[in-house]
Amino acid sequence: MSNFGNYEDRIKNFSWLISEQELGYQPGQPINIGWYCSDRVCQQGKGDKTALIWEGFGGEKKVYSYNDLRLYSNAFARFLTDSGIKAGDRVCLFMDRIPELYIGFVGILKTGAIAQPLFSAFGEDSLFVRLENAQTTAIFTQKKHVSKVRKIKDKLPHLKHIFIVDYDGKNPLQDREKAFSMEGLGGVEDYDVYPTYAESPSVLHYTSGTTGMPKGVQHVHYSLISQYLTAKWVLDLRDDDIYWCTADPGWVTGTSYGIIAPFALGVTQCVLDSGFSAEAWYRFIEKNKVTVWYSAPTAIRSLMKAGDEIIKKFDLSSLRHLASVGEPLNPEAVNWSIRVFNKPFHDTYWQTETGCILITNFPGMPVKPGSMGRAFPGITATVLNPNNHEPYPQPGRIGLIGIKPGWPSMMRGYWKNEEAYKNKFRNGWYLTGDRARLDGDGYFWFVGRDDDIINTGGHLVSPFEVESALLEHLAVAESAVVSKPDPINMEVVKAFVTLKPGHTPSKDMELDIMNFIRKKLSPLAMPQEIEFVDTLPKTRSGKIMRRILHAKEWGEEAGDTSTLENE
Ligand code: WTA
Numbered sequence: 162m163s164n165f166g167n168y169e170d171r172i173k174n175f176s177w178l179i180s181e182q183e184l185g186y187q188p189g190q191p192i193n194i195g196w197y198c199s200d201r202v203c204q205q206g207k208g209d210k211t212a213l214i215w216e217g218f219g220g221e222k223k224v225y226s227y228n229d230l231r232l233y234s235n236a237f238a239r240f241l242t243d244s245g246i247k248a249g250d251r252v253c254l255f256m257d258r259i260p261e262l263y264i265g266f267v268g269i270l271k272t273g274a275i276a277q278p279l280f281s282a283f284g285e286d287s288l289f290v291r292l293e294n295a296q297t298t299a300i301f302t303q304k305k306h307v308s309k310v311r312k313i314k315d316k317l318p319h320l321k322h323i324f325i326v327d328y329d330g331k332n333p334l335q336d337r338e339k340a341f342s343m344e345g346l347g348g349v350e351d352y353d354v355y356p357t358y359a360e361s362p363s364v365l366h367y368t369s370g371t372t373g374m375p376k377g378v379q380h381v382h383y384s385l386i387s388q389y390l391t392a393k394w395v396l397d398l399r400d401d402d403i404y405w406c407t408a409d410p411g412w413v414t415g416t417s418y419g420i421i422a423p424f425a426l427g428v429t430q431c432v433l434d435s436g437f438s439a440e441a442w443y444r445f446i447e448k449n450k451v452t453v454w455y456s457a458p459t460a461i462r463s464l465m466k467a468g469d470e471i472i473k474k475f476d477l478s479s480l481r482h483l484a485s486v487g488e489p490l491n492p493e494a495v496n497w498s499i500r501v502f503n504k505p506f507h508d509t510y511w512q513t514e515t516g517c518i519l520i521t522n523f524p525g526m527p528v529k530p531g532s533m534g535r536a537f538p539g540i541t542a543t544v545l546n547p548n549n550h551e552p553y554p555q556p557g558r559i560g561l562i563g564i565k566p567g568w569p570s571m572m573r574g575y576w577k578n579e580e581a582y583k584n585k586f587r588n589g590w591y592l593t594g595d596r597a598r599l600d601g602d603g604y605f606w607f608v609g610r611d612d613d614i615i616n617t618g619g620h621l622v623s624p625f626e627v628e629s630a631l632l633e634h635l636a637v638a639e640s641a642v643v644s645k646p647d648p649i650n651m652e653v654v655k656a657f658v659t660l661k662p663g664h665t666p667s668k669d670m671e672l673d674i675m676n677f678i679r680k681k682l683s684p685l686a687m688p689q690e691i692e693f694v695d696t697l698p699k700t701r702s703g704k705i706m707r708r709i710l711h712a713k714e715w716g717e718e719a720g721d722t723s724t725l726e727n728e
Contacts, residue, residue: 163524165394168535175538177569180390184425191356192382194363195238195270198424199231200354207427214403214431214449215260223260227427230264232348237268239349240341244322246299248273248355251365253292253300254410255310257281258434261326261343262410265301266420270363270382273355274298277365277377280411281306286630286681289313290374291367292320295576301341303327311335359383365576366413368513369623371612377576378513384417384570385425387517391537392422395509396453397482397524404430405446406455412620413513414486417570418455439467443475450479457487459618461494461506462649472501482524484509487619488651489607492530508533510605512593514585516570520605532604533597541565543590544599547611550588556599559608563590613643613707618650620685624707627688630681631656634674636664641697641705645690645714656688657697657710666693 165171185201186192202212208228215223225233246252252274256262262278269276277295279288281303288309292300299322302310310323314337321337328340357363363382367375392398396418404423408414423430431449435441437460446454483498483506490508498506510520510533520542522534536542543552544560553560566586575582585592596608615622624642631640639659644652658674660666671691679687698709712719 163394163397164399165397165523165525168523168526171394171538177386177390177539180386180569184385184389186386188359190358192359192385193270193273193354193357194382194385194421194425195234195267195272196354197385198267198270198421199227199234202227202424202427203231205427210427211429212424213260213263214429215258215263216431216433216435216445217259218435225260225264229348230267230424232350233264233343234268234271235349235352236343236346237265237341238271238352238354240324240346241269241272241274241299242352244299244339246272246274246322248357249362250274250299251277251295251297253277253279253295253297255279255281255283255288255300255302255306256326257303257305258409258432259303259326260432261301263420263432264343265326266410266416267424270357271352271354273357273361275362275365276416277367278410278416279367280409280683282683282685283309283411284679284681284683285309285312287375287626287683287686289316291377292317294367294374295365295377298322299324301326304329307338357382360573362573364416366416366513368413369614369621369626370581371614371623372625373578373581374626375623376578376581378413378572379574379576380516380570381573384516385421387568387570388417388422389425391518392418392426395507395518395521395523395537396422396455396484398423398426398428398453400427402428402452402481403450403479404428404453404455405433405449405451406430407433407442407457407460408455408486413516414455414457417516437463439464439471443472443477446477446480447475452479452481453484454480454482455484455486455509456506457619458485458490458494459488459650461485461490461498465494465497466649469501477502480504483507484521486511486518488616490531490533495528495530505530510534510607514572514591515564515568515593516572517568519564529602529604532600532606534605535603536605540568542605544597544605545587545590545592550590550592553599556601559596559598561611562593562595562597562605563587564593565589566591613711615642615644615652615654617644617647617653617685622654622686624654626682627654627656627678627686630678630686631658631674633681634677636660636670637674639697639705641707641710642688643707643711643714647689653689654686655690655692655714657692657694659694659697 296319324341364380406419507522545563627642645655647653
C-alpha cells in the first residue's frame with residue numbers, strides 16, 4: 162500500500178492541515194525550512210541517520226548524518242550572520258553538486274536570507290543578469306567557477322561577498338573574496354534559527370521568459386507544506402528509503418525535491434556529482450540500493466538508447482518507485498521501464514512557479530502511458546478555452562492548463578516584475594503557459610507550450626536571451642531562435658542568423674558563434690545548429706516571426722502569414 166492510498170478518499174477528505182499537523186506547524190507561529198530540514202529531524206531522534214550520501218566525479222564519497230547536516234548548516238548560518246548578511250538578503254549558490262551546495266542551502270535559509278541557486282554551467286552573461294536583477298549580496302562558489310564571477314563583479318556593486326568553499330591558498334584572494342571551509346571550521350552546535358514566518362521569502366529561482374530577461378520566481382517558507390506532502394504521497398517517500406533525485410539544485414526540482422522535501426521528511430538521499438553515463442547511473446543505483454528514483458525524460462531516453470543488455474549487468478532490484486519530471490514523458494519510455502525495471506515511471510507535472518507537483522500519476526493508481534495523470538488533492542487544475550479562459554464544459558478539447566491560485570508553494574511574485582506576474586492570471590486562473598487535454602477520467606494529456614520557450618532536455622531556454630546574446634557577436638546582424646526536434650532532448654536550440662557585411666557563412670563561423678553562446682550563456686542555450694540566411698521573415702512592423710521558422714523545423718503549417726513583409 163502506498164502512502165497515498167486511494168484517490169477518491171484523499172480528494173474527499175483533503176486539507177493542507179494534514180501537512181501542517183504532521184509538521185507540527187501552528188498557523189501564525191514561525192516556520193523555517195532550514196530548521197525543518199535539520200534541527201527538527203534531530204529532535205525526532207534521527208540525528209545519527211544518514212541524510213546525504215555524496216559521490217563525486219572521481220568516485221570519492223562523503224556521508225553526512227542529520228546531525229552533521231544540522232552542525233554544518235549552522236556553520237554556514239553563523240558565518241553569514243557574522244559577515245553581516247541579514248534576513249531578506251539574496252545569497253547565491255553557484256556550485257557543482259557538492260555537499261556544500263545542499264548544506265549551504267539549508268544554512269542560508271536558517272539566517273532568514275533568501276537562497277538563490279544558479280546552475281554552475283552558466284556563463285558570465287547568464288550569471289550577471291540574474292545577480293544584477295536580484296541585487297545579490299553574497300555568492301558561494303568554487304575555485305573552478307570564480308573566474309566567471311571575477312569577470313562581472315565590477316558591474317555588480319551590490320555583491321559585497323564572494324565566498325570560495327574550496328580555497329587552497331594557491332592563488333591570492335581578490336577584492337571581496339573570502340575563503341569559507343565548511344568542514345575546516347567544524348560544526349557549530351548552537352545557532353538561533355531566524356524566526357521566519359509563512360510568508361517570509363525563502364528561495365529565488367530564475368526561470369526563462371519568452372519576451373524578456375529571466376524572471377526571479379519568489380517562494381516563501383510556507384511552501385514546505387506542499388513540498389513535504391507531495392513528496393510523501395507522490396514520490397511515496399518512507400523512513401527506510403534511499404532516494405535519488407537526479408536534478409541539479411540550480412533548477413527547482415533540485416531544491417523542492419532534491420533538498421527541502423527529502424530532508425524535511427528525514428529520508429536518506431544520495432547525490433551523484435558527475436555527468437550522464439548509463440553505466441555510472443546503474444552502478445550508483447546498485448551500490449546505494451536506491452529505492453525511489455526521481456529523474457527526467459531525457460535521461461530515461463538516454464538510458465533506453467544505451468540498450469537493455471547493460472541493465473542485466475547490475476542488480477537494480479532495490480528500486481521500488483520511479484518518477485519523472487520536466488518534459489513530456491513519452492509512452493515508449495513508460496513501457497520500456499515496465500519491461501526492464503518491472504515498474505513504470507510515474508510522470509509528474511509542475512513548474513518553477515508552482516513550487517510543487519500539481520498533476521501526477523499517483524503510486525498505486527493505474528498509469529496511462531503518455532498521460533501526466535491527475536491533479537493532486539487540494540489543487541484545482543483544469544483545461545481552459547483560450548478564447549474566454551473558461552474551463553471547457555466537456556473533457557476532450559485542447560486548451561490552456563489553468564490552476565486555481567492558493568496552494569502553499571505557489572510563487573508569491575516575480576522579483577521586481579509585478580507586471581509579468583499579473584499577466585499570469587486570467588479570469589481567476591493561474592495560467593501555466595502549457596496546453597493540454599483532459600480525458601473523461603480526469604487525466605491530463607500534455608500537448609505543448611503556449612509560448613516560444615524552448616524545453617531542451619527538461620531545461621527551459623528563452624529564445625529572447627539567446628537572440629540577445631547572438632547580437633553581441635561581431636559578425637551577427639540579426640537572429641531568430643527556435644527549437645528543432647531531437648530524439649533524445651526532445652527539442653534543441655536552433656538559430657537563424659544573418660551576417661553583417663564583410664562576413665561570410667562557413668563551418669568555422671558556425672562553430673565560433675556556438676562557442677560564443679556556450680561561454681556567455683551555457684551549454685544548454687548553445688544552438689546545436691546555425692543556419693545562415695539572407696533575410697528573416699518579419700511582420701510589416703519589423704517583428705521577426707519565429708512562428709514561421711518554428712513551423713518549418715517541425716514540418717508544420719505556418720498558419721496565417723498575411724502580415725509577412727518579405728513574402
Ligand atoms: C514542462 C520544472 C510535460 C512544462 C519542474 C512546464 C512538463 C515546464 C512536465 C516547467 C511534464 C514540466 N510533462 N511537460 N511532466 N513537467 N514540464 O519551470 O512546459 O523548469 O511549464 O519546472 O516544463 O519547467 P520548470
